[in-house]
Amino acid sequence: LMSFTLVFSILCLLNILLLRTKIPRNFIYVCFGTEALALLGFFFISGIPDGFSALWVCLIPSFALLIFGRKHGSLFSLIALAMMIFLFWTPIGRELLQYEYSGTFLLRFPFLYTAIYLISFLEEYVRSETQNQLKEAEQRYHYLYRHDALTGLYNRYGFNEIVDAAFADPPHKRIAVMILDIDDFKFVNDRYGHSAGDEVLKKVASVPSAVLCEHSRFCRWGGEEFCVLMQCNHDPVEMAEKVRKAVGDTVIAYEFARIHITVSIGVCIASDISQVDIATVINRADECLYTSKKNGKNQVTTVTLP
Secondary structure: OHHHHHHHHHHHHHHHHHOOOOOOHHHHHHHHHHHHHHHHHHHHHHOOOHHHHHHHHHOHHHHHHHHHOHHHHHHHHHHHHHHHHHHHHOHHHHHHHOOOOOHHHHHHHHHHHHHHHHHHHHHHHHHHHHHHHHHHHHHHHHHHHHEOOOOOOEOHHHHHHHHHHHHHOOOOOOEEEEEEEEOOHHHHHHHHOHHHHHHHHHHHHHHHHHHOOOOEEEEEEEOOEEEEEEOOOOOHHHHHHHHHHHHHOOEEEEOOEEEEOOEEEEEEEEOOHHHOOHHHHHHHHHHHHHHHHHOOOOOEEEEEEO
16 A cells, blocks of 8 residues: 555656656646546555545545646546546445445545535636736736837837847848938927827837838837838838838827928848848948938938948
């Protein structure tokens, strides 16, 4: 008895440890189910005294819920309960067991089993809900880490991840970076207030998303600047002009005011992504943006790298 109990306990512990490995869970479930059935068979055939067998039998829900989780653990526990009721209370079952459990045990067993099941279910529910909340909090954290809170676009951290992925496995040989800056944004804030400035930023953020293709990645670069990474067959200069015109045609209604805005854009095109680094492309696009600002704003300046 002691040897069998020790072996069973070690096997259960190994199953729990295996849950943290890459071994398919179905295989672990089969192992645990086989061990549990072996334990039941051992007690039923050997005729272990009521108290000791009841202790082990009633712990089934704890093991089942721990290994399988709420859904499958509850099902396993109820099936085991049905099997034991059949073996304990029916003449056929008692004949198969060849052991007559006492009346006291037969009366106490369902209550004890149910109590342990409910406690185990509650523990598993709390653990599962805690894990879900932690997972949701982690997802929210990752989203906020990678996205701008005002516009919902990628921020620099999220954009850097996209850039790293683009350079690691480029879908196209050519790459282009577009940096756009809202013209006279300080005037908007000074005249209409910062709430109006926020509305302008959100509106500008929505315009390029409707113009650019699905292969372009758009982020808020900082302040009133936005950045676009293009890896597609579209002409970057043509797309930049479309963005500039779309923003210029947009009228932003704020309270009783109608705000008209424009953007200046700098574009850097690299013909071969393997011959450049992203820092160089962004710096050259930023220089082009400065040139657009210097030459009168509301225009596109472009440079092409060999």
